[in-house]
Amino acid sequence: MNLMPLLAARRDAGKPVRVALIGAGKFGSMFLSQVPHIAGLEVAVIADLDPERAKQACRQVGWDEARIEATRYVADGAEAAAMDGxxxxxxxxxxxxxxxxxxxxxxxxxxxVVMVNVEADVxxxxxxxxxxxxxxxxxxMAYGDQPALVSEMVDWARATGFTVAAAGKGTKYLPAYHQVTPDDVWTHYGLTPEAAKAxxxxxxxxxxxxxxTKxxxxxxxIANACGLDVPEAGLAFPPVGVDDLAHxxxxxxxxxxxDRDGMVEVVSSLERDGRPVFRDLRWGVYVVLKAPNDYAAACFKQYGLPTDSTGQYAAMYKPFHLIGLELSMSVLNAALRSEPTGSTREWRGDAAAVAKRDLKAGEMLDREGGYTVYGRLMPARASREVRALPIGLAHGVKLERDVAAGQVVTSDDVALDETQAIVSLRRELEATEW
Structure with a gap:
């Protein structure tokens, strides 16, 4: 709770925190909108495949021309990352x-490094x-995004002496969503394709x-950062409102x-028949705590926490996350305290590519959110055993054999270029005991 005094001291000493932003999309733009209002924080360079688009993003979020002209714009992210100062x-x-x-x-x-790119992190x-x-x-991790917010809650729970029974987030989910493609996605968001394009x-x-997939x-x-376990069968997405989290x-x-205490899980804002869940947590995050003793359990009720029927389990939640608007928390913690706002520490969970439909040899996989595969959560141990193809590599690779709908795609099913740097890094991960 002393970030601003630390930042003020840097500002007064003429040593602002200087940042390189790689990627001026929605998340990056939200961060940029806040920068002019944080004295002592400067974005010195923005890297984007289209530097002019990055300039336009700055204008759209309210930067004045003086700030825009004082910022450098490049197309190469590695170049921006290596810049002096x-x-x-x-x-x-x-x-x-x-x-x-x-x-x-x-x-x-x-x-x-502040890794907004959770796809690369996993x-x-x-x-x-x-x-x-x-x-x-x-x-x-990037504060404002749900994994960092959950990691903060888990750290708080453990630092105060509680067992973490479960931690995760809310989302809008029905089982049929696993087969949705970009062609029909907007009907589920209540938008027309024209409105979404505009x-x-x-x-x-x-x-x-x-x-x-997300x-x-x-x-x-979250599992990799917090040492939590992953459900063997993948996420169940139970429909749960905030009042019933602990139950x-x-x-x-x-x-x-x-299955046990110490799990990650996502709760759905929709009942399985499509009705909205009462007091849902669609935009938020949660942690379920287990009291270490009867005295602490009694305090749960005395101080208003929603508990289960035993009184031993209680839930805390945050009903929203503000994504890039909160990102400066990570930047300032890294620069001023040399601390992350959550960080990967081991390999416990993986996101494997699963066939959305019957796939035939010769087809090209088209990455997350596409027409061919979606990401399913798996224990890292199980992923390694079956040689699951991570969703992060399921892009522009050709199937060498058929894969049935609902089946995990394996590395043996595709023609991966083992000489690619990202594949080599992945093989290093798989070969290490974490």
């Missing part, structure tokens, strides 16, 4: 291979985090949130739906 690099492209490449460039150059994050630690720099909304990107990726990131997200042995 930069302390923190924000990787916000959403592209796994590019994200890993940019993170490595930043780490090599001695810069802290694909090879433990390797990147290990290299950052060896280089003496911070490798951090708003600049990418159907494949938004479909990755709907078809379960949930799988984000829960894998449902507790072990089966005491009447809940989890």
């Amino acid at each position: 930069i302390e923190v690099v924000i990787e916000a492209t959403g592209h796994p291979a590019a994200g890993a490449r940019h993170a490595l460039a930043a780490i090599t150059a001695g810069k802290h 694909l090879v994050g433990p390797v990147l985090a290990t290299r950052a630690q060896a280089a003496g720099v911070v490798y951090s 708003a600049g909304m990418n159907p494949q990107m938004f479909n990755s949130f709907l078809d379960g 949930s799988a990726i984000e829960m894998a990131a 449902v997200l507790r072990p089966k042995a005491v009447g809940g739906q989890l």
Whole structure:
């Protein structure tokens, strides 16, 4: 709770925190909108495949022309990451291979990394985090995004002496969503294709949130950062409102739906018949706590926490997340405290590619949110055993044999280029005991 005094001291000393932003999309633009209002924080360079688009993004979020002209714009993220005078690099492209490449460039150059790119983090994050630690720099989750917010809640719970029974987020989910493609995604968002196009909304990107892929990726990131377990059968997406979190997200042995304490799970804002869940958590995050003793359990009720029927389990939640508007928290923690706002520490969860329909040999996989595969959460152990193809590599690769709908695609099913840097990093992850 002392970030602003620390930042003020840097500002007064004429040493502002200088940032390189890679990727000026929605997340990056939300961060840029806040920068002019945080004295002592400067974005020195913005990298985007279209630098003019990045300039336009700055105008759209309210930057004045003087600030725009004082900022450098480049097309190469690695170039931006290696620039002199930069302390923190924000990787916000959403592209796994590019994200890993940019993170490595930043780490090599001695810069802290804020990894908005959770896709890259789940694909090879433990390797990147290990290299950052060896280089003496911070490798951090992005505050404002749900994995970092959940990690903060888990850390708080453990630091105050509670067992974490469950942690995760809410989303809009029905089982049929796993088969949705970009062609019909907007009907589930209540939009027409024309309205979505006018708003600049990418159907494949938004479909990755709907078809379960983003949930799988984000829960894998939380498991890897917090040492939590992953359901053997993947996410169940139980329909649960905030009042029932502690009742449902507790072990089966005491009447809940989890295999044991210490699990990640996503709750749905829709009942299975499509009706809205009462007091849903669609935009928020939660943690379910287990009291260490009867005295603490009594305090749960005394101080208004919603508990289960035993009184031993209680839930805390945050009903929203503000994404890029909160990202400066990660930047400032890295620069001023040398601390991450959540960080990958081990490999416990993975997001595997699963066939949306019967796929035939010769077809090309088209990445998350597309027409061919979606991401399913798996224990990392199980993923390694079956050689599951991570969703982060399921892009532009050809199937060498048929895969039935609902089946996990394996590395043996596709023609991967083992010489690619991102594939080599992934193989390093798979070969390491975490």
